[in-house]
């Protein structure tokens with residue numbers, strides 16, 4: 001396990017819209033370099049950059065045409081190497097986005113594999129049936145009619161993303177290969193080759209690991225328990241432990257018992273419909289309302305989350321870290337339906353829980369989800385969460401046009417800005433000590449200054465009791481109190497005061513709070529929408 005993860009706080013960057021250094025309307029790698037000090041000041045010491053490789057951008061770069069080449073619109077490989085150097089100089093780390101499950105249909109491997117007689121090396125690099133006349137398998141998407149080769153291929157996501165071939169768990173047709181087939185092993189080895197290309201090796205110049213896209217998607221039918229996919233990742237982890245022991249891997253999987261046992265160091269909780277994570281901030285109603293735990297008038301208690309989280313945490317605490325995210329490029333923005341106060345309480349929780357937290361660019365200022373933007377690069381409903389970072393106040397053009405994002409004409413921007421007069425921005429929030437931005441800074445600082453509040457698995461739930469019934473003295477069962485080492489944290493996102501009987505040894509000393517809270521008469525008292533951290 002890379003030691004540096006112990007106090008890591010990640011910042012996710014969507015490179016298209018973070019900072020444009022050359023006035024062409026789109027963000028770039030040099031732009032990220034220029035903003036490294038901002039990210040460090042925020043308290044984040046690690047980055048995850050969404051795919052920045054050569055691509056036709058039919059899915060914002062998750063359709064890679066060349067894994068070893070930075071997309072020219074972001075700069076060149078030299079810019080990426082410089083980014084690694086500049087980050088390392090500041091004691092920061094950089095994860096690139098690895099897309100192992102599919103490529104672009106324009107990748108040379110796929111171009112070759114489409115031919116009537118593909119060369120041996122790439123004949124089975126993708127999953128091809130042996131005739132165009134094939135009507136599919138439940139849960140898999142087949143495309144016919146696109147190639148000279150007589151067959152259909154499977155796509156992993158969009159039509160433009162043919163699935164790489166790591167084999168089938170149950171082989172029922174001649175064209176289905178088992179994961180141990182040499183051609184499937186060759187796909188896995190090709191992935192290792194890409195990883196070795198970018199990772200920090202002897203030359204000391206390279207990335208510090210990968211965020212892995214759809215990491216659970218490798219072996220096809222019927223790998224429901226993901227044992228065959230897990231075996232591939234365990235093999236890759238062995239390679240990393242041997243050659244790059246400092247490299248970190250975080251999976252887009254959303255099931256820590258599977259992913260962390262498969263060798264990932266971290267796994268994101270995702271907002272899938274069945275996830276407890278969703279109940280925290282993204283429990284949306286059909287009419288656009290938000291019913292989440294962190295909504296002041298939301299429904300239910302923290303157990304909707306804990307009932308799933310705690311068994312996962314207990315089962316995996318010796319294997320790796322669960323990552324709580326503020327959001328990402330696929331989710332509606334955190335601010336969607338949440339007030340700044342509600343967001344700050346959520347940040348208070350994710351930055352004081354175990355595991356390794358991730359902050360999506362712009363969430364620290366509460367950037368808004370822009371409705372009804374025309375889709376961009378396969379974004380569809382996700383497009384509204386990918387708009388340009390709002391660095392400067394629209395009223396103070398001194399900091400540069402387009403709210404400090406780009407010196408290009410507004411019509412040239414990759415996506416439009418939030419043009420509201422009250423659009424959140426860094427410049428204004430930096431000057432306001434009570435802003436969301438400054439709250440996020442204080443919370444991250446608090447975390448990183450105290451070993452007990454960093455990643456390690458020292459969580460003890462003090463309230464509510466497991467499966468406990470809600471309680472009138474507890475703001476309708478809405479408060480959540482937990483201990484980590486010498487610290488006790490209490491959160492009450494609800495509209496009523498909570499008074500939770502709690503016996504603690506010694507006198508708790510308040511070290512940080514949002515709103516009013518305290519210990520009195522054997523109770524932890526949390527006023528509406530408050531959060532406190534006590535040393536005790």
Ligand code: NOJ
Pocket residue numbers: 059062099157213214252329330
């Ligand atoms: C998950 C990524 O986060 C998403 O943006 C992408 O569209 C799909 N995987 C396909 O790669």
